Amino acid sequence: MPTFRAPVQDTLFVLNDVLGYERYSNLAGFSDASPDVLEAILAEGAKLAENVMHPLNRVGDMEGCVRNDDGSVTTPKGFKEAFDQYREGGWMGLAVPVEHGGQGLPYTVHSAVGEYMSAANMALMMYPGLTQGAMAAILVHGSDEQKATWLPKMVEGAWTGTMNLTEPHCGTDLGLLRSKAVPNGDGSYRISGQKIFISAGEHDMSDNIIHLVLARIEGAPEGVKGISLFIVPKFKLDASGNPGARNAVSCGSIEEKMGIHGNSTCVMNYDEAEGFLIGEANGGLKAMFTMMNEARLGVGLQGLAVSEIAYQNAVAYAKDRIQGRSLTGPKAPDKKADPIIVHPDIRRKLMTMKAFNEAGRALVLWTAINSDVAHRSEDGAERQAADDHMGLMTPVVKGVLTDKGFEHAVMAQQVFGGHGYIEEHGMSQFVRDARIAMIYEGANGVQALDLVGRKLGLNGGRAVQAFFKEVGEFCEANRGDEQMAPYTKALKKGLNDLQAATMWLVQNGMANPDNAGAASTDYMHLFGLVALGYMWGRMAKTAQDKLATGANGSADFYETKLVTGRYFMERVMPETSAHLARLSTGSATMMALAAEAF
């Protein structure tokens, strides 16, 4: 059975020491989560994740969700009780503004705890996770009345939410969607159509389910310009605002999936269900992106989270399993063989995962802090810069952390040899669960295109230039520091590759957009490496400073950081040149064949 320990010390290192969490105490909510409180919240979240969520992870995988004949869905044993503890602990509304019943704490804290929860039980955490996305849409685009009607119960966790975008014939290309909305004349609409792949679409964990549904108002323009977003509750509300009559929305079936069995992925049928327009008519895409951006960061976090728990279990196995002898002579001569952690190729796997997880965590938290600044700062320039950063990093966090998260789940499974392929060890579940994160909320190819086709050029490239400047200045500022050389040299080399790739895109992507598409995935990963490398640069700098000024008994911790960061520079960063070389070859060969030639 897998185990899990929330990496609290590491989160605190990143927040307090690397990112200077205290510097943000002027932002709303931050003063309520002072470093002491922060530590207490993380410890509490860790306990819930480790002791309540994690023990149900394998149960969820084995039992899955069951659709009953009446269309109701039964979730795995224990899921409802665990979710009860989650909502009673106030985790659902942690970062929701106080005026809507939340605690108004930083989104950063929500993200930090979110990693632990998703690592412990990704499928279970999708129920509250989707609710976060739905709440975000209502918060941003809902009328005051809608906020008052729907949010408090969602913040409580008494009601959960979903996002209904995909239809059988359309996912990425929402312009094709057919679900339709007919006005009732009283401000409400009748929604009809079929949605598929609806996570947490139907289940037994909450008193009501608030579906946010994309549909086309009768007579609306074709394409994405004719899409609107609707609130469609499972149960209509009675006069006092409580769940009353059943709405005409039902779960037609649940999908048999590769993983996340504990989450009910539903085909949802809308048959003139009562719905309420949220935001402007035909402005659904914008509202959808509010949910989506929230969700994309959450999915990136899932990639990191599964990578972390898979890594932890690979480490435990590598220390425990004895097999063969170290190439440099026995390390455990009292035993019949050495633990496999002595073998370089096992180390390579563990170090690769460790170096990624720690930088990935820093990248997520850095982006989360920027989200808080973007939403809460009173300084317009600061807000803009933070918002730029968020927009730029969202596809990188989603695309890179989930691609790598999956890769590392596979790597961790490999450490187990044949035992990794057997379901009872749980490593297969990590791989199967992690796989979806590369697909949903915009497949990673779509993230890459978002980065290259939209985010790069936005506002004349303001966001990307700011990022280059920051990384460049970091390298420059530490240029004279001998001890920092292993980090800054590799980072600078990566940055050069990224800038060259950007220049290539500018020069070749305009003339032929296929060049941009052909470069996109390599560019996104190149970008991710530089962002993660920069996180390592900053973490190394912090660790070095701590060691120089007195490590307070944590010298081992900081020394380990320095080694892990060096590993990242030596073994992971070289990939930047391969990405640059590949993307520079353009689209001509890639696009040369006729479809029939495949």
Added chain:
Amino acid sequence: MPTFRAPVQDTLFVLNDVLGYERYSNLAGFSDASPDVLEAILAEGAKLAENVMHPLNRVGDMEGCVRNDDGSVTTPKGFKEAFDQYREGGWMGLAVPVEHGGQGLPYTVHSAVGEYMSAANMALMMYPGLTQGAMAAILVHGSDEQKATWLPKMVEGAWTGTMNLTEPHCGTDLGLLRSKAVPNGDGSYRISGQKIFISAGEHDMSDNIIHLVLARIEGAPEGVKGISLFIVPKFKLDASGNPGARNAVSCGSIEEKMGIHGNSTCVMNYDEAEGFLIGEANGGLKAMFTMMNEARLGVGLQGLAVSEIAYQNAVAYAKDRIQGRSLTGPKAPDKKADPIIVHPDIRRKLMTMKAFNEAGRALVLWTAINSDVAHRSEDGAERQAADDHMGLMTPVVKGVLTDKGFEHAVMAQQVFGGHGYIEEHGMSQFVRDARIAMIYEGANGVQALDLVGRKLGLNGGRAVQAFFKEVGEFCEANRGDEQMAPYTKALKKGLNDLQAATMWLVQNGMANPDNAGAASTDYMHLFGLVALGYMWGRMAKTAQDKLATGANGSADFYETKLVTGRYFMERVMPETSAHLARLSTGSATMMALAAEAF
């Protein structure tokens, strides 16, 4: 539902045109498989794979194998009947010498057909696949009597075979194994112990199961020098050589696995079962490697096979699914959207898989021809060179084709978006099935160590030098050829990287073997890229010659080859520099942390 079409034309191109199959007509068996006969055999094998094996692939995944209360195992519906057709078609003994009841045809032909079969139904094909390994051990190490006793029925397929190596506490490190053998005094032994992960260990598809079991004869030395190999039949033979009384070997349970559900992976319990020593006492490791080398090539073939079928289905989906518009303007203006094959990032995936599959097929067939030469040539020098090649390429074929095969199954699944994550489309099965190939018959880390630690230095590096020479001469011979420049330049660059990496290993691996271990996986993949790149060089040369001398109506086929090869050079080969850069950093950082620091 997935579909499958055996790539017969491509196999013929590689064998006839690239590798010059006819040149080997002097070898035993080759004259019986003249180009005409070869084509007929491939067509026949393709039919069986497409029409009989493939339709059962998903059935096998869904039903899995069931162990009944009496210890018997029921295979999925239809498996036995399909296997009946396989054995009745004579496929089991295709390459087995005529004197043992086989057809004595080239191993090359067996491999070519094997790809189709494994692509069509990997789990089903493991039953005959393991039998091939068991037969190889008996053929090479068995006494004449043993050959006469066991082989004919196995060649017929009336009996199947297994390989029993792994025990709960030992897989890679067979020196730890505990199963024991006590002499009965009459030449037979009593075998006791527990074996795990035994593929095809118990099932209902054959009249007897011939287990080849590693065990330690009482009083034998510790470690691998005290291991012997035994034949342990499920049913003892009666006086007339037919299955009689049940032997004391039984299936204790079957494993619940991530994939290959159609194959029964058993815990086998030996309780003083009657067994017969094969080969010399304490010489089991050598005999084991005979099975293992055979099996490793077979597993590499599985990697390629799953990559091929996954690719084919991704292509079909990419042509059929409409979503979004081409970045360069609508390509199917009559439809509401373009087929997704117009999108560069989808192309990138398809081209990557296609370019790999075609080179992988060439590499497998080239190695298979070398196997035939090594076993059948009358020229000692030729035999030695071919055997060198086989030894060198075995870990590369196993390690690289299975790592990449899995990666491509994942890539093909990604083309399907959310639909790829749903079991009904079958893409998940390809991923789950392909995953095991990276693990069994020696995890890929062990393959890399075999390459770096054993094969490179063997006979003063004779094998690797011959390979470098051949590739170098190919580049040199085509240096003046303008049209070949895109291929030879990239290949030469890759070869230079590989030679630099080899030099680095020579200089650093001796002094500190951890450097070799730390470099091993990168080195193996670097080696694989050059080997695959060389295959592309030769395929491009052949295609170009064909086009120049009259393509006989196949101009499109050859043009497509040239484009696909160019893609490989542009987009896949750049990885060689990253491998070199990584491995050149050595083991110091990787090994620096104490185990507790993880």
